[in-house]
Amino acid sequence: MSRETRYIQSKERWAEKKKAGGARKLDIPSEHRLPPGQRLTDGFPVLDLGRRPEVSTEVWELVVNGEVEIPRTFKWEQFMELPQAEDVSDMHCVTTWSKYDCRWGGVPFVDLYEAVRPTASARHVFFTAYDDYTVNVPLDKLLDDDVLIATHFDGKPLTLDHGAPARIIVPKLYAWKGAKFVRQITFMKEDKLGFWEIRGYSNTADPWTEDRFA
Ligand SMILES: Nc1nc2c(c(=O)[nH]1)N[C@H]1C(S)=C(S)[C@@H](COP(=O)(O)O)O[C@H]1N2
Ligand SMILES: [Mo]
Numbered sequence: 001m002s003r004e005t006r007y008i009q010s011k012e013r014w015a016e017k018k019k020a021g022g023a024r025k026l027d028i029p030s031e032h033r034l035p036p037g038q039r040l041t042d043g044f045p046v047l048d049l050g051r052r053p054e055v056s057t058e059v060w061e062l063v064v065n066g067e068v069e070i071p072r073t074f075k076w077e078q079f080m081e082l083p084q085a086e087d088v089s090d091m092h093c094v095t096t097w098s099k100y101d102c103r104w105g106g107v108p109f110v111d112l113y114e115a116v117r118p119t120a121s122a123r124h125v126f127f128t129a130y131d132d133y134t135v136n137v138p139l140d141k142l143l144d145d146d147v148l149i150a151t152h153f154d155g156k157p158l159t160l161d162h163g164a165p166a167r168i169i170v171p172k173l174y175a176w177k178g179a180k181f182v183r184q185i186t187f188m189k190e191d192k193l194g195f196w197e198i199r200g201y202s203n204t205a206d207p208w209t210e211d212r213f214a
Contacts, residue, residue, distance in 0.1 A: 006143045010110045013145035014085055025101050026088055033090065035207035038098040045097055046161045049195075053130035053181055060165050062149075064112065066186040067122035072115065076165065080151075083111040089146050089171035092207040104169050105152030109142045112149060112185070122187040126194070127168060130181040135194035136203070137170060137177050139187070146171045149182065174205040174212070 001009075026033075034040060057076040065071045074082075086105045092098045118139065126136050141147075148169045151158060158164040163180025170177045176196050197203050202211045 003140065003143065006140065007110055007113065010108075010143050010145040011114075014108050014110065017087065017145070018085060024088060026090065033100070034098055035092055036210050038092055038096055038207065041097040041099055044099060044162070045093065047093060047095070047175070048161075048180065049131055049133060051131040052160050054160060055130050055165060055181065057165050062166065062182065063184040064116045064187075065184070066126075066188050067119045068187050069117035069119060070115070079107065079149075079166070082107045082115060085148070086152075087146055087148060089169065091169075091171065091175050094174045094176055094201065094205075094212050098207075102169075103154050104148050104150040105155065106148040106150035106166065106169075108145070109147040109149060109168075110145075113143065116187075118187045121189045124188045124191045126186045126188055126192050127179040127182055128184040128186070129179045130183045133179055133181070133195050135177055135179050136192055136197060137173070138191075141170060141173065144170075144172060172206075174202075174207055176201065177205050 060076050062074040062079055084105065085108050086103060088101050088103050090098060090100050091102050123139055124136060125139050125142055126134065128134050149166055150169045151166050153162060158167060166182050167180040168178040168182055193203065200213055202214050204211050
């Protein structure tokens, strides 16, 4: 599938979800829902590098640059003017916990994509966070209709523990692929490994094939 087709399909699916009233509980039978080697948790574990940067929305900026026609630096108010959506998805951490029915709210990645217009040569995306965490994701994976730059969880602004003011959610990949406290999104021609990828974690990170380590 071409990138353009992927992007258009994703936009259409987001529109359908919005029409259907936004977030719904996923109704997948549980035996098909938990990836191999995972355990279901009721709580909401916090995983980070031991640093929780307190960045208020007054000073927060999101830089979007690299292989794009329109590089942008969003202040909070400008970012909130982008289209907003809610979506419910499951979260799978490589340390083996999974959490069902996470209700995230924020800006669909496809809408950010549309705002900055990545060039035809953009293939990879590199995320940098306010705690200096970094992570890389292929652009294709980010065009799905469940990828968000989330600012809300369960209808409330993100707490610091969970990545305030904004974090990336890529439900189909292990959760380390989604940067909390996101500060910069760089579109690139070539791939570049992030914090955990350098330390031996898988670059593809597919929970369904237990693709944990490289
Ligand atoms: N900036 C930043 N983002 C991050 C991490 C981190 O340490 N720093 N940890 C990752 C990992 S390993 C997981 S499982 C999820 C955890 O999100 P949570 O703390 O909201 O459960 O965030 C991911 N994003
Ligand atoms: Mo994780």
